Amino acid sequence: MVTEYQHVVPVLMSGGSGTRLWPASRSDRPKQFLPLVDDRTMVRATIDRLDGLDTAPPLIVANATHADLVRAELEGAGYDGDRMILEPVGRNTAPAAAVAALELTRNGDDPLMLLLPADHVIEDEAAFHGATRHACQLAADGRLVTFGIVPDRPETGYGYIRTGAPIDDAALIVAEFVEKPNAATAASYVTSGNYLWNSGMFVFRCSDYLEALGEFAPQIKEGCEMTLDQSKRSGGVYLDSELFAATPSDSIDYAVMEHTTAGAVVPLNAGWNDVGSWTALHAIAARDEAGNVVIGDVTVIESSGSYIRADGRLVTVAGLENAVVIDTPDALLVTTLNRAQLVKDVVDKLQEEGRDEAIRSTGLEA
Amino acid sequence: MVTEYQHVVPVLMSGGSGTRLWPASRSDRPKQFLPLVDDRTMVRATIDRLDGLDTAPPLIVANATHADLVRAELEGAGYDGDRMILEPVGRNTAPAAAVAALELTRNGDDPLMLLLPADHVIEDEAAFHGATRHACQLAADGRLVTFGIVPDRPETGYGYIRTGAPIDDAALIVAEFVEKPNAATAASYVTSGNYLWNSGMFVFRCSDYLEALGEFAPQIKEGCEMTLDQSKRSGGVYLDSELFAATPSDSIDYAVMEHTTAGAVVPLNAGWNDVGSWTALHAIAARDEAGNVVIGDVTVIESSGSYIRADGRLVTVAGLENAVVIDTPDALLVTTLNRAQLVKDVVDKLQEEGRDEAIRSTGLEA
Numbered sequence: 001m002v003t004e005y006q007h008v009v010p011v012l013m014s015g016g017s018g019t020r021l022w023p024a025s026r027s028d029r030p031k032q033f034l035p036l037v038d039d040r041t042m043v044r045a046t047i048d049r050l051d052g053l054d055t056a057p058p059l060i061v062a063n064a065t066h067a068d069l070v071r072a073e074l075e076g077a078g079y080d081g082d083r084m085i086l087e088p089v090g091r092n093t094a095p096a097a098a099v100a101a102l103e104l105t106r107n108g109d110d111p112l113m114l115l116l117p118a119d120h121v122i123e124d125e126a127a128f129h130g131a132t133r134h135a136c137q138l139a140a141d142g143r144l145v146t147f148g149i150v151p152d153r154p155e156t157g158y159g160y161i162r163t164g165a166p167i168d169d170a171a172l173i174v175a176e177f178v179e180k181p182n183a184a185t186a187a188s189y190v191t192s193g194n195y196l197w198n199s200g201m202f203v204f205r206c207s208d209y210l211e212a213l214g215e216f217a218p219q220i221k222e223g224c225e226m227t228l229d230q231s232k233r234s235g236g237v238y239l240d241s242e243l244f245a246a247t248p249s250d251s252i253d254y255a256v257m258e259h260t261t262a263g264a265v266v267p268l269n270a271g272w273n274d275v276g277s278w279t280a281l282h283a284i285a286a287r288d289e290a291g292n293v294v295i296g297d298v299t300v301i302e303s304s305g306s307y308i309r310a311d312g313r314l315v316t317v318a319g320l321e322n323a324v325v326i327d328t329p330d331a332l333l334v335t336t337l338n339r340a341q342l343v344k345d346v347v348d349k350l351q352e353e354g355r356d357e358a359i360r361s362t363g364l365e366a
Numbered sequence: 367m368v369t370e371y372q373h374v375v376p377v378l379m380s381g382g383s384g385t386r387l388w389p390a391s392r393s394d395r396p397k398q399f400l401p402l403v404d405d406r407t408m409v410r411a412t413i414d415r416l417d418g419l420d421t422a423p424p425l426i427v428a429n430a431t432h433a434d435l436v437r438a439e440l441e442g443a444g445y446d447g448d449r450m451i452l453e454p455v456g457r458n459t460a461p462a463a464a465v466a467a468l469e470l471t472r473n474g475d476d477p478l479m480l481l482l483p484a485d486h487v488i489e490d491e492a493a494f495h496g497a498t499r500h501a502c503q504l505a506a507d508g509r510l511v512t513f514g515i516v517p518d519r520p521e522t523g524y525g526y527i528r529t530g531a532p533i534d535d536a537a538l539i540v541a542e543f544v545e546k547p548n549a550a551t552a553a554s555y556v557t558s559g560n561y562l563w564n565s566g567m568f569v570f571r572c573s574d575y576l577e578a579l580g581e582f583a584p585q586i587k588e589g590c591e592m593t594l595d596q597s598k599r600s601g602g603v604y605l606d607s608e609l610f611a612a613t614p615s616d617s618i619d620y621a622v623m624e625h626t627t628a629g630a631v632v633p634l635n636a637g638w639n640d641v642g643s644w645t646a647l648h649a650i651a652a653r654d655e656a657g658n659v660v661i662g663d664v665t666v667i668e669s670s671g672s673y674i675r676a677d678g679r680l681v682t683v684a685g686l687e688n689a690v691v692i693d694t695p696d697a698l699l700v701t702t703l704n705r706a707q708l709v710k711d712v713v714d715k716l717q718e719e720g721r722d723e724a725i726r727s728t729g730l731e732a
Contacts, residue, residue, distance in 0.1 A: 023682070299712060299715055301711045301715060313695075314724050315700075316697065316699050318699070318711065319704070319706075319708045320701065330679055331679060331680040331681075333684070334681075334682070334683045334689065334700055335684040335686065336686065345684065349665055350665060353665075355680070
């Protein structure tokens, strides 16, 4: 067993720009680099979550503008800071996984890769470890394995996986990937017991993924091969800008998983959360008796069910219910838990108005 | 007529600490020194409102800690910066009016004094001028005159004046001062047509006020006489700390108006507002189509009926209704229009917690 997992390389995908958690999250320091849930960044929590799996050191695929942040994360966790592949532009997950697979097989090795978004929360690490071990066994047998989150509510914000026949007692055939449903459809999915949330986590043998990519999305494979050939290796792999930008952008789901007959899904029931909104953070954070999550220098009067985050100044709230108040040194957001998805509209409007400075950076970080 | 009004001295009472408009209003710069309604401070707007009445230069009674602010207001309006009486502690309006009356009669003169809180809004200046002229005529005849605001709603936050018999077509006998009523009582007051809001504005002949004070509150009169005798005159009248602190604290209403038979009330229907809360400011400010009042660098998405004030940073609100967001460099308040009175509880809690710096000053003013 131990030997087996030493052939598993965790590949953290750190591609998100994280505008849904603006103004805490900025494009030059998106949510995966922030201590949003506890005192660790989400990248670090993702790395720490591997403890006990006996995997190889992690590899991180990230935006080149975040190179310094990624290096600090790797070194902070005790790893070689050069273990990163740096993208000049984001091309979605299929190319990210491809350059990782190409890099990991470059010396003739062919490990399993455990592809993990760097900005998810998983509360039950034992359950995560169990599911990962099982997924690795299936991937070692040639399966292209994804993880499906056991839904606890009819969420309309996620894609779903319809499960097919059982492969064994802890994995099923992938029957179909389905888009984000409306509320009625989501409810029917949850009731049926045949649907899981699409997590964006995978385990593949590198060569199996590259082979499938060559079959179903040959332009991506070819583009990534050319890109990696021309990339610079200097404190990490810096992907060639022109060649990577010319590579088609697509997700692993669309490019490979929807086409392959080798797909398998391992159900995961482990307190998973993609931290996709302030509402999601409120749901997973420690709340006081009034249901408030309060971070920083905050004074609360007759308020309940709210998420209040101060960052350097005194924040006071009075008579609010289900409010979201996110204070940063240069920008403030006030919204409600029910309408926190409007942060996207706020960021869009700021972008239209040319307020790049508000989206890019607080300008105040060390 | 002109000659007559040259014997009217406006006395601005600037005693309020203004915590109801925290965090914009701080004890070292309360609301009367802030440009809350337009680009002028409320003191300056009160002075400007006298234009056309041909009064003498104003005299301002204020807290000694605000001496520099008061001087700047007087000089900014083109008056002698020394025309201020500075209180070491607040003793309410009866002593404030008494030291003003004693000062104004010190050289043997005996003008009328027009006592005006320095932090009220009056939209219709012509109506204010008309009522003031009428009040001055009555005061010249020996009446102790107050202004009663014609109520436009059953407000429970104000005291009321029950009117008695008419004196003439624009003034009535004061039958009774009544405390803040409950909602049902307030409604009956407004329906009856016999009640006016207690404005805290007065016109007295100085000697008449001092005589009435000597009759009904002799300790206040005596305390103020002793205080003024021992005060320092150096760029304004600095009242003696020990003697003024030993003078009983009381309002003009309690000390004099409730006892005198010379009382008269002039109804005033002039868009009066005491700017006693953020809710009040929202009501009188220019609102956009969605009913929002937006000041400073504010981005609003799908929000309505809200009062949003930014002071130096980007403030964004999304999906809010009837919200109050007051941003200052060192403190933020978020509440709702319906519950804005809770700002008092916020300030009380900060005081309990020893957060004097948050109540006293932004620490950032020039």
